[in-house]
Amino acid sequence: MVPGGARGPMLRCGLPLASGAAQEPPGAGCSQNTNGSCEECLKNVSCLWCNANNACLDYPVRKILLPGSLCKLSSARWGVCWVNFEALIIAMLVLGGTVLLGITVCCCCCCRWKRSQKPDKGEERAMREQEERRVRQEERRAEMKSRHDEIRKKYGLFKEQNPCAKF
Template identity: 65%
Template sequence: MHALERRLVVSLRLFLLIGCSIISRGNCYATTVPPTPPKSCGSFSTCETCLQNVSCLWCNTNNTCLDYPVRHLLPPSSVCQLSQARWGVCWVNFEALIIAMAVVGGTILLSIIVCCCCCCCKRSQSGLDREEERYAQRREEIRKRSENRKAERKARHDEIRKKYGLIPDSDHPYSKFEND
């Protein structure tokens, strides 16, 4: 379990690092200064300047800055190979970014599923324990009632035996004739 936790921590750190580096690339503008209109992606010559504009994609194959193909979720290979495409930060290619995000997302999803299963198992186990406890109490009540009925039957039988002198050493008037 410790290895899984370590992997989760490492994946979470990677996810946070990538997320923070992508977020930190954005520009903050004061409310009094209007933002300058973004330049077209073709005018940038370096990866750093290209990726300052979130609508641009840097391709390492031919060192060009391209408009991100917004009609596609991922840039098609005709635009740029995933291993050569950069978006958000220059040091992570799109392929590694997709793999890292899939691993982190899968780990988070798996941990949520495991937590839900553990909670459900504990609830069902505690429900079974309560049900077993109720069943044991019911058995005990039935056993006590059975013992009470048995004691009542024995008392009635003893009274009948005593009445007819069938109990030895009793004070019944006819018992002394039987001993002769």
């Protein structure tokens, strides 16, 4: 049986093509727009327009940057005709760097804010020691007061709070 036989042209997954759509061999779409316009070439997202020689080329997807033999970066257009490929790469790098820098600054600020919310171990220890000293000082004061009161009673120097309290 011939692929696509009586049922019409079929895609690789077995679904029929939309009516009116012609199946093109790979790479034929870009080369047929050579010496045409940039807008016509870039309608196909897999195509690249080279301003130097007015050629519509297949974008080499296996390479990140275009080889110089294919087209210079300053003459290449991809996606839109008004931005050259070199400027597009620089803009994307600046945008990506800005986003990464922003994320880093946000993370640092969040970590610093969390660190300032809870006291560190040194501050906790100093506060604990200060509280212990205050408690010991209060105990010594109470002890000294009771001792002084005993001595006053012993020698009859104890002053009553209110002299009329006897009556």
